[in-house]
Amino acid sequence: MAKELIRLSDCVMRYEDNLVLDHINLYINDKEFLTLLGPSGCGKTTTLRIIGGFLTPTSGDIFFDGVRINDVPPNKRTINTVFQKYALFPHLNVFENVAFGLRLQKLPEKEIHTRVMEMLEAVSLRGFEHRRPEALSGGQQQRVAIARALVNRPKVLLLDEPLGALDLKLRKDMQIELKRIQQQVGITFIFVTHDQEEALSMSDTLVVMDGGRIQQIGTPEDIYNEPKNAFVADFIGESNIIDGIMVEDRVVQMYGRRFPCLDTGFAPNEAVDVVIRPEDIDIVPVEQGQITGTVTSVTFKGMQYDIIVDFRGFKWLIQTTDHSPVGARIGIKIDPDGIHVMKKSAYSGQFGDYSSFSDEYEELDNASPDGEEEGAWHEA
Amino acid sequence: MKRKLSLFSVPYVVWMAIFVVAPIVMIVVYAFSSAAGGFTLSNFTQLGTYAVVFGRSFKLAAIATVICLLIGYPVSYVMSREGPQFQRIAMVLIMLPMWINFLLRTYSWMSILDNNGLLNQLFQSLGVIDLYNRIFGTDLAYFRMLNTQGAVVLGMVYNYLPFMILPIYSVIVKLDHSLIEAAHDLGANTFNVFRRVILPLSFPGILSGITMVFVPSVSTFAISKMMGGGTELLLGDLIEQQFLGGAYNPQLGAAISLVMMVIVVVCMWLMNHFGEGEEQAVML
Numbered sequence: 001m002a003k004e005l006i007r008l009s010d011c012v013m014r015y016e017d018n019l020v021l022d023h024i025n026l027y028i029n030d031k032e033f034l035t036l037l038g039p040s041g042c043g044k045t046t047t048l049r050i051i052g053g054f055l056t057p058t059s060g061d062i063f064f065d066g067v068r069i070n071d072v073p074p075n076k077r078t079i080n081t082v083f084q085k086y087a088l089f090p091h092l093n094v095f096e097n098v099a100f101g102l103r104l105q106k107l108p109e110k111e112i113h114t115r116v117m118e119m120l121e122a123v124s125l126r127g128f129e130h131r132r133p134e135a136l137s138g139g140q141q142q143r144v145a146i147a148r149a150l151v152n153r154p155k156v157l158l159l160d161e162p163l164g165a166l167d168l169k170l171r172k173d174m175q176i177e178l179k180r181i182q183q184q185v186g187i188t189f190i191f192v193t194h195d196q197e198e199a200l201s202m203s204d205t206l207v208v209m210d211g212g213r214i215q216q217i218g219t220p221e222d223i224y225n226e227p228k229n230a231f232v233a234d235f236i237g238e239s240n241i242i243d244g245i246m247v248e249d250r251v252v253q254m255y256g257r258r259f260p261c262l263d264t265g266f267a268p269n270e271a272v273d274v275v276i277r278p279e280d281i282d283i284v285p286v287e288q289g290q291i292t293g294t295v296t297s298v299t300f301k302g303m304q305y306d307i308i309v310d311f312r313g314f315k316w317l318i319q320t321t322d323h324s325p326v327g328a329r330i331g332i333k334i335d336p337d338g339i340h341v342m343k344k345s346a347y348s349g350q351f352g353d354y355s356s357f358s359d360e361y362e363e364l365d366n367a368s369p370d371g372e373e374e375g376a377w378h379e380a
Numbered sequence: 381m382k383r384k385l386s387l388f389s390v391p392y393v394v395w396m397a398i399f400v401v402a403p404i405v406m407i408v409v410y411a412f413s414s415a416a417g418g419f420t421l422s423n424f425t426q427l428g429t430y431a432v433v434f435g436r437s438f439k440l441a442a443i444a445t446v447i448c449l450l451i452g453y454p455v456s457y458v459m460s461r462e463g464p465q466f467q468r469i470a471m472v473l474i475m476l477p478m479w480i481n482f483l484l485r486t487y488s489w490m491s492i493l494d495n496n497g498l499l500n501q502l503f504q505s506l507g508v509i510d511l512y513n514r515i516f517g518t519d520l521a522y523f524r525m526l527n528t529q530g531a532v533v534l535g536m537v538y539n540y541l542p543f544m545i546l547p548i549y550s551v552i553v554k555l556d557h558s559l560i561e562a563a564h565d566l567g568a569n570t571f572n573v574f575r576r577v578i579l580p581l582s583f584p585g586i587l588s589g590i591t592m593v594f595v596p597s598v599s600t601f602a603i604s605k606m607m608g609g610g611t612e613l614l615l616g617d618l619i620e621q622q623f624l625g626g627a628y629n630p631q632l633g634a635a636i637s638l639v640m641m642v643i644v645v646v647c648m649w650l651m652n653h654f655g656e657g658e659e660q661a662v663m664l
Contacts, residue, residue, distance in 0.1 A: 054561055074564040081565045087558035091580045100576070101566035152566065 002029035005188055006051060006156065011060035013046050013212075020046050021057070022212040028190065029205075030155075033182050035191045037199040038209035039235070044192045045160060047209070051190060052081050052158050065155075080149035081158040085165065086141045088133035094120070094144050095129035101152040119147040122181070139170045146181065156188040163198065175202055196236050200224065208232050229342055233275045234351035240281075240316040241352020244274040244341065252341055255291055255312060259334060263341035273342045275352070278306070278319040280338030289331015295324050308354050315354040407641075410634035423635035430618060430636065437615040438643070440529060440604075441597035444536035445544075448593045449586065451537070452544035456585075457578070459545075460553040467553070474542050486535060486606045493525040493534075493607075500525075527609030535603035536593075543592035551585030552578065587652060595644055615640055 006028040013021035021043045028034050036044035049055040050062060053074035061068050069077065080101070088097050095116055096103075102112045120126050123143035133141055142162060149157055159178070163171045179202050182189045193199055199206055200220040208215045208223060208231075216228040227233035230241050244254045246266035251258050254274055266272060286292050293311040304319045309330065324330055385393065414420040427434075459470050477485060492498045500522040503509050513520055525531055555578065563573045601616025608614070615636060622633030 052565065054564075073569075074561070075567045075569055079565075081562070083558050083562055085556075085558060087556065087562040089559060089562070089577060089581075091583075100563070100568075104567045104572055104576075148566065 002032065004028070005030040005065060007063040008047070008050070009061045009063065011047075011050060011057040011062065013043070013050070013055065014058045020212050021050075024060070024212075024214060026207065026214060026217070028156075028188060031186055031188055032204045033179070033189045033191065033202060034205045034207065035193060035199040035203040036207050036209060037193055037196060037235075038215075039194055042209040043212040044194075044209050048081075048158050048160055048190060048192050051156070052079055053077050078154050079156040079158060080152055080154040081160065082142075082145045082149050082162045084160045084162070086133075086145040086162075088141055088144055088148070090133055092133075093129065094125065094131050094133065094136070097133065097144055098129075098148045098151050100148060105152075115151055116147075119151040122150075122184070123147045138166050139174065142166065142174060143177075146178075150181070150185060154187065156190060157182075159189060159191045161192055161194070163193070163195075171198070178202065200236070208235060210235070226340060227275060227342065229345035230273050230275075230347040230349075230351045231345070233273075233340075233342065234347075238278045238317055238319075239352050240276045240278065240354070241348075242274045242276065242314065243349075244272050246270045246272045246341060250336075252339060257291060259290065259339055260336045261339040261341060262336050263339075266341065266343075271344055273344060273348050273352075275340040275342060276316070276334055276338060277340075278317040279304075280334060281316070281318045281320075282333045282335075283318065283320050283322055283324060284331045284333045286329055286331045288333065290333055292329055292331045295326050295328045295330060298324070298326055317354045407634045407638055410631050411638045412635075413631050415629075415631060423631050424639070426632060427635065427639060433613050433615055433618050434640075434643075436529075436612065437598050437640075440533055440536065440612075440614065441594050444533045444540065444597045445590055445594045447533065447537050448541050448544040449590065452541060452589060453548055453582075453586070456545050456549035456552055456582075459549055460555075471549075474545055477538075478542055482539065482602070485539065486603065489531075489535060489538065490526060490606060493531055495522045495524065495526065497526070499523075526607065527611055529608070529612050531607040532604050532612050532614070535607040536597045536600065539603065540593040540596060543596075544589040547588040547592065548582060548585040551582045555581055590651065591648055594647070598644060599640065 004027050008024050008026045011021055011024040012019070024043070024047060026047075036047055038044045046055060050057055053069070053072060053076075056070055062070055064072075064077070064079075074081075089100065092100070098116045098119055099112050102115060107115075116129070117126070120129060123146055125140060125143055125147065128136065128140065128144075133144065136144065145162070146157075162178075163174050166174060175198055178189070178191075191199075191202065203220055205217065206220050206223050207217050210231050216223055216232045218226075223232060224236055227236060227239070230239075233239040233241055242254050244252045246263070246269065247253050247258060248268055249264040249266075250261055252261050252263070252272065252274055253259070291311055293309040293316070295307050296310050296315065297308040299306040301319075304321050305323055307318050307320060307324060309316050309318055309332070318332070411423055412419055412421070414422065455474075459467055462470070490497075494500070500509075503523065509520055509522065512518065512523075559577055559581070560573055563577045568576060599616050599619075601614065601620045604610075604612055604614040604617055610617070619633045619636050619640075621627045622629045622636065
């Protein structure tokens with residue numbers, strides 16, 4: 001059983017009448033890679049800053065290793081941060097940037113040198129120690145920022161959208177690199193991002209946030225397969241979310257038709273949201289289909305086609321390797337394990353319809369903004 | 381090598397040639413001329429006589445600059461940490477005296493510091509002067525404040541302080557706050573954040589503030605004339621005398637100006653050099 005390291009207990013953050021964090025309860029285990037995921041303004045950066053000591057919650061407590069640390073300033077916490085824009089000191093070279101924390105500890109010069117060089121080696125920046133930060137590429141600055149934080153041997157590393165300003169290729173490389181570093185140093189990483197793909201591929205634990213509340217906590221697999229509400233289902237991956245009625249255990253009714261599923265524990269005839277992932281839908285001839293619809297749009301995506309199918313006015317996204325032309329009538333079949341039933345929530349009806357396909361879908365697909373747009377993702 | 385000047389730059393080039401280059405050339409020519417017009421070095425050999433004035437000018441200007449820095453830096457720093465409303469009002473209050481006529485400002489100081497001025501009257505009524513006399517066994521009717529070097533320095537500080545505050549403030553206020561947070565995060569307390577991040581990063585502002593206070597201070601003549609009562613002759617007064625006063629000798633005046641300019645340039649160069657060295661020292 002993993003040891004608990006950090007606990008946020010009933011944390012509220014309020015700026016005048018703007019509620020940024022709404023009673024957050026969260027515990028973070030030692031040595032885990034935990035990601036705070038959510039759209040801009042969901043409170044994820046605020047949560048990170050509370051852990052880092054840059055903000056004090058309006059109410060609620062934060063514990064580190066069982067000790068309340070609400071009033072402990074950042075410089076007294078064994079937590080280090082990789083800032084969104086790296087925040088490297090422009091007046092110091094790479095070596096001195098990394099050595100900054102060690103110099104403050106007044107370590108002997110020899111030890112500082114050894115540790116800085118070791119760390120630069122670990123982030124593959126040996127030979128760059130005399131460069132100025134502005135003479136480095138974005139990816140290199142990123143790695144200096146990581147080295148500068150890790151050289152202090154913190155118990156926890158906080159990363160605030162550290163890959164936001166990098167281009168796609170570099171992001172992918174850094175994702176792998178970060179995961180490798182985390183496993184190598186064996187400490188807790190708390191990672192903030194709005195990129196669901198990044199979050200899914202890197203995390204041990206995923207915390208999905210929206211509107212200052214935690215929507216769901218779990219492993220990436222759990223959250224993808226068993227989203228708790230329409231928001232999570234929509235934010236993590238692509239989802240068709242349909243109104244349904246839970247007739248009885250293992251039977252859900254949509255479009256007036258009964259579908260076998262695996263979900264239990266709902267009241268008889270309870271209204272529910274039904275999530276069907278686009279890749280869990282099989283296209284079959286019309287006569288064999290559980291329901292039938294008309295193809296309204298086809299997009300070639302390389303690996304698969306994304307087709308939008310109109311089922312009585314509600315548009316579904318289906319990912320398939322078989323080509324179906326626009327206008328074709330098709331049938332679909334969904335296996336019981338492809339149907340996921342959720343309780344109704346405040347988010348019901350807001351997500352999961354691909355009628356407004358072009359906008360919403362494109363936006364989700366390009367969840368990685370370029371550097372210029374990055375400012376817009378800043379949170380209060 | 382032949383880069384053609386754009387048409388738009390011509391007026392500026394002409395302006396610079398007439399009003400910057402030509403006067404400097406004239407100063408140089410004058411400085412090396414005798415009254416009759418021939419070449420001579422005697423203007424410079426005479427300068428030894430005025431070593432005291434050179435020394436006094438640079439000393440007072442240096443003191444004024446240091447005081448401006450000691451007052452100006454904390455003011456800039458504190459200002460930059462306050463809210464935007466406070467910053468706007470503080471900025472106006474700092475600038476406001478500069479919009480009032482220089483002579484009026486300086487005359488006010490004269491009436492404050494005068495032997496029968498406001499301060500002495502205040503001291504008198506508070507019994508400070510009597511107290512002083514009793515303690516030190518003196519027999520003063522007033523404190524002599526006007527017509528002293530201190531008064532000259534005060535005049536310099538009062539007049540040029542905004543030129544120290546503005547460049548420093550504009551550098552500090554633009555500092556990326558995440559750098560300060562990063563320093564905290566890496567274990568620095570407030571003092572170390574200041575010493576290792578804010579101070580070195582505000583160095584460019586300090587340098588330009590020093591330049592903007594020191595240069596006008598070293599060449600001022602009105603302040604020393606009014607606050608120093610002509611007893612504390614400075615380079616500016618000396619030069620003025622050569623051109624307008626009884627000691628009419630423009631050649632000597634030009635030589636003094638030239639030497640002063642060279643010394644100032646060397647000072648500035650050394651300081652900028654020292655500035656870079658400082659940065660290097662922090663790095664090593």
